[in-house]
Amino acid sequence: MSTVLEKAATQPEPLSMTQVRRIGFQTIVIREFHRIVRIWSQTILPSGVTATLYFLIFGTVIGSRIGPMDGISYMMYIAPGLIMQAVINNSYTNVVSSFFGAKFGKHIEELLVSPLPSWIIVSGYVAGGVVRGAMVGLLVSAVALFFTHLPVEHPVIVVGAAVLTSVTFALGGFLNAMFAKNFDQISIIPTFLLTPLTYLGGVFYSISRLPGWARHLSLIDPILYMVNAFRFGFLGESDVPVLYAFAIMIVAIAGLFTAAVVLMTRSSGLRE
Amino acid sequence: MNALSVRGLTKTYQNGVQALKGIDLAVEQGDFFALLGPNGAGKTTLIGIVTSLVRKSGGEASIFGYDIDRQLEAAKSCIGVVPQEINFNLFETPLTIVVNQAGFYGIPRRVARERAEKYLKQLQLWDRRNHASRGLSGGMKRRLMIARALMHEPRLLILDEPTAGVDIEIRRSMWEFLREINQRGTTIILTTHYLEEAETLCRNIAIIDGGRIIERDRMSNLLRRLHTETFVLTLSRPLREAPALPPYPVKLVDENTLEVEVSKEENLNDLFARLTSLDIEVLSLRNKVNRLEEIFMRLVEKGAAA
Numbered sequence: 001m002s003t004v005l006e007k008a009a010t011q012p013e014p015l016s017m018t019q020v021r022r023i024g025f026q027t028i029v030i031r032e033f034h035r036i037v038r039i040w041s042q043t044i045l046p047s048g049v050t051a052t053l054y055f056l057i058f059g060t061v062i063g064s065r066i067g068p069m070d071g072i073s074y075m076m077y078i079a080p081g082l083i084m085q086a087v088i089n090n091s092y093t094n095v096v097s098s099f100f101g102a103k104f105g106k107h108i109e110e111l112l113v114s115p116l117p118s119w120i121i122v123s124g125y126v127a128g129g130v131v132r133g134a135m136v137g138l139l140v141s142a143v144a145l146f147f148t149h150l151p152v153e154h155p156v157i158v159v160g161a162a163v164l165t166s167v168t169f170a171l172g173g174f175l176n177a178m179f180a181k182n183f184d185q186i187s188i189i190p191t192f193l194l195t196p197l198t199y200l201g202g203v204f205y206s207i208s209r210l211p212g213w214a215r216h217l218s219l220i221d222p223i224l225y226m227v228n229a230f231r232f233g234f235l236g237e238s239d240v241p242v243l244y245a246f247a248i249m250i251v252a253i254a255g256l257f258t259a260a261v262v263l264m265t266r267s268s269g270l271r272e
Numbered sequence: 273m274n275a276l277s278v279r280g281l282t283k284t285y286q287n288g289v290q291a292l293k294g295i296d297l298a299v300e301q302g303d304f305f306a307l308l309g310p311n312g313a314g315k316t317t318l319i320g321i322v323t324s325l326v327r328k329s330g331g332e333a334s335i336f337g338y339d340i341d342r343q344l345e346a347a348k349s350c351i352g353v354v355p356q357e358i359n360f361n362l363f364e365t366p367l368t369i370v371v372n373q374a375g376f377y378g379i380p381r382r383v384a385r386e387r388a389e390k391y392l393k394q395l396q397l398w399d400r401r402n403h404a405s406r407g408l409s410g411g412m413k414r415r416l417m418i419a420r421a422l423m424h425e426p427r428l429l430i431l432d433e434p435t436a437g438v439d440i441e442i443r444r445s446m447w448e449f450l451r452e453i454n455q456r457g458t459t460i461i462l463t464t465h466y467l468e469e470a471e472t473l474c475r476n477i478a479i480i481d482g483g484r485i486i487e488r489d490r491m492s493n494l495l496r497r498l499h500t501e502t503f504v505l506t507l508s509r510p511l512r513e514a515p516a517l518p519p520y521p522v523k524l525v526d527e528n529t530l531e532v533e534v535s536k537e538e539n540l541n542d543l544f545a546r547l548t549s550l551d552i553e554v555l556s557l558r559n560k561v562n563r564l565e566e567i568f569m570r571l572v573e574k575g576a577a578a
Contacts, residue, residue, distance in 0.1 A: 016378075017345055017346075019378045020345070020349065020377060020378030021378070022378075023375050023378045023379065023380060023381075024375060024376050024377070024378060026375065027372050027375025027376055027381075028376075030372075030375075031368075031372050034368065038363075102361070105359075105361060105362065106357065106358075106359040107359055107360050107361045109325060109355065109359045110359070110360065110372075110373055110376060110420075111376060112324065112325055113323045113324060113325060113348060113351070113353050114348060114373075114376035114377055115344075115345040115346070115348040115349045115376075115377060115378075116345075116376055117345065267327075271324070271325055271326060271327055272285060272286075272320070272325075272326050272327065
């Protein structure tokens with residue numbers, strides 16, 4: 001017995017918490033990346049196919065009849081919006097399905113028993129959503145280049161708007177997954193809120209073409225600001241001040257991140 | 273230092289069920305400790321609180337001196353847990369599952385891969401490392417959870433019914449493995465329904481029932497408390513009625529099987545001498561039930577009567 005106790009006493013002390021957090025965060029991101037790649041036909045491919053159809057139908061067939069939008073060819077005008085639409089959907093869907101799947105399959109317990117704090121777990125899942133948003137965004141950008149020339153006027157704004165939008169919706173997906181009790185509840189928000197807001201968020205048109213009441217109504221849609229900031233980065237054209245767009249995204253991220261960490265710490269629906 | 277120290281721990285679930293009613297328990301560093309109790313006694317709730325999967329209603333708990341309220345991250349770093357239910361991603365491979373788990377505890381990937389090879393080989397899962405884990409047998413899934421719990425080389429390993437549904441051969445190899453882990457210095461807390469398992473492996477024991485610890489002692493002390501044992505004798509020739517063998521209470525189970533109760537003060541030589549004098553030939557002898565099982569049943573029944 002004493003030998004056992006002596007051996008036990010020589011065991012190393014726990015690692016530094018900074019190392020645990022850094023490696024823990026990396027591990028969640030790597031796991032999410034492997035998940036995205038493992039089921040690429042569900043995570044990556046659909047957005048490429050959808051974008052191709054949008055460019056064919058809205059760009060080539062219908063777009064040729066619409067004519068230029070704000071002096072820009074219609075195909076070129078809708079390209080940033082379609083890329084952003086893919087980024088929004090995929091960032092959201094990745095986190096909501098991965099986190100809810102972990103809840104449903106109980107393997108979220110692997111993280112709950114680990115020494116990782118809530119903010120690292122939230123950040124890891126959100127980073128996974130951003131990774132998928134970036135992968136799909138690049139794929140849709142590549143598809144767009146088959147149909148139109150796409151200049152980049154302000155690269156920093158392009159990257160900034162894409163990353164902040166992706167973070168915002170990944171956090172939204174996390175909150176949805178925290179509250180969801182079944183698989184139906186993870187599809188309600190993407191179907192009934194995200195898709196309408198995206199379509200009405202200036203992906204296919206400039207709000208300057210809308211009647212006054214509709215233009216004002218559009219201004220309460222946060223996705224409008226994100227799409228326009230992104231479009232400004234590519235084409236130098238926006239219906240709204242770009243600064244507003246960044247301010248909205250930063251405030252949204254701060255609020256959503258705080259809510260996600262509080263809920264994760266309380267472990268609503270995760271711990272009894 | 274105690275590996276686990278629990279004081280006045282209570283838990284009342286939202287549905288009003290009071291699962292723990294003030295538990296006090298200390299498990300020494302280096303111990304191999306059995307936590308036994310009937311279904312619904314509070315074992316899994318206690319483990320859930322210690323591993324932070326269940327929120328306590330009251331009381332205190334600490335792991336190697338780290339309080340789970342004030343130093344939760346440090347406390348959790350010390351624990352490896354093998355839960356009762358399968359809780360890994362069935363679409364991932366065993367290798368991915370264990371390497372990722374090490375990462376959640378801050379183990380660098382290179383080290384995690386070395387450990388994965390070591391533990392998956394020791395638990396006979398290395399050949400299946402790249403197959404989807406949903407294809408593993410029940411016993412393999414349990415062994416995978418043990419490998420996963422060991423990846424960060426925890427100082428305290430908690431196993432909640434690790435051998436449930438595992439065949440006897442694998443169960444015995446798992447016992448051997450757990451003994452080695454314990455001898456290398458890891459404190460082990462084991463809950464099991466196989467009392468033979470607890471008796472074989474554990475040095476100390478607590479029995480929990482109705483949310484309270486009803487017994488806490490060294491295994492050897494507890495077993496010494498058993499005053500009588502019942503032996504089952506297989507006879508070479510059939511008997512029509514139970515023979516009189518005073519002072520031993522005797523029961524004829526069937527014409528070739530006799531049950532004899534022997535108290536601690538009596539010896540088997542005397543019993544066999546009496547059987548020989550009656551020309552009764554014994555072919556074989558075995559204990560009717562496991563000794564720990566007998567004590568366990570008595571304690572739990574006593575608790576229920578109270």
